[in-house]
Amino acid sequence: MTRLTENDIAGIEAEWATYERRLGELTGDDLLTLAARTLGIDPETARSGVRELRVGAIPISSGEGLIGGFADSLASIAGHLGFEADVLPADVPGFQLAKSGGFDLFIWADDDTYLAENILTGTVGENGRATGRGFATALIRMASRKRLEKRALVLGAGPVGCAGAETLALAGYEVFLCDMDGEKARAACGALSGCTPCTPDGLSGLPLFECLLDAAPTNDFFPLDRLAAGACISAPCVPCIWTLRVPEGASVWHDPLQLGTAVMLHSEGPDSPFSMIAISREAD
Secondary structure (H helix, E strand, O other): OOOOOHHHHOOOOOOHHHHHHHHHHHHOOOHHHHHHHHHOOOHHHHHHHOOOOEEEEEOOOOOOOOOOOHHHHHHHHHHHHOOEEEEOOOHHHHHHHHHHOOOOEEEEEOOOOEEEEEOOOOOEEEHHHHHHHHHHHHHHHHHHHHOOOOEEEEEOOOHHHHHHHHHHHHOOOEEEEEOOOHHHHHHHHHOOOOEEEEOHHHHHHOOOEEEEEEOOOOOOOOOHHHEEEEEEEEOOOOOOOOOOOOOOOOEEEOOOOHHHHHHHHHOOHHHOOOHHHHHHHHHO
């Protein structure tokens, strides 16, 4: 997990209207609908399912210490999605309160991990996979509105990039997974149908790409001349260069925290902090 800074998350709480307007312009969806679409959940089911569910955001002071405003941003995202959300005390007292104070989920991050945990079931959702799936779905939505070819380049074969590549491949895309470590890319593609591994040096021999998912943790990775005119770029990467140098005619989506968190909170199956609670409550 790339460590965010206070500057990366500044303004999240105050800029929801702008955020939703931009997301709608590019994908046709609001945040909750896009998260639900990522997971194959009916948006109205997701919307009604979060009502009365309590989320606690726990600040963590270990490692490099607290990121100012981080827990408040997590609570803002959860609240925007319709959860009842609170910032809890830091560290162990926060975990104790989450488990004894009537909360359904708690979310927290240290230097290496960002998780949502279901108190009732013990289910854990991990943000890397949720982020990759969410940004891949955003790319699919952007590309479909431009009627682009189902062929995508994914930069970075870490957890975010691999989850994104899997989501794209399952949606029928021809996927090229690019990493500076060629063996890492080959290993990731080995378990994924429709995925071709490559390295940056090999990109010059491939046709231009209309669809790009940038999950690389560096801004020195990709030659701009490999993008087709009017490309769609979905960029969970931190740092993100694309907001500073948008290619002419390109559509770019980037956010530092919101989409991955929304998918994580609503995810089901192995990453299931949301659906297991809903099922349990229906059974009560």
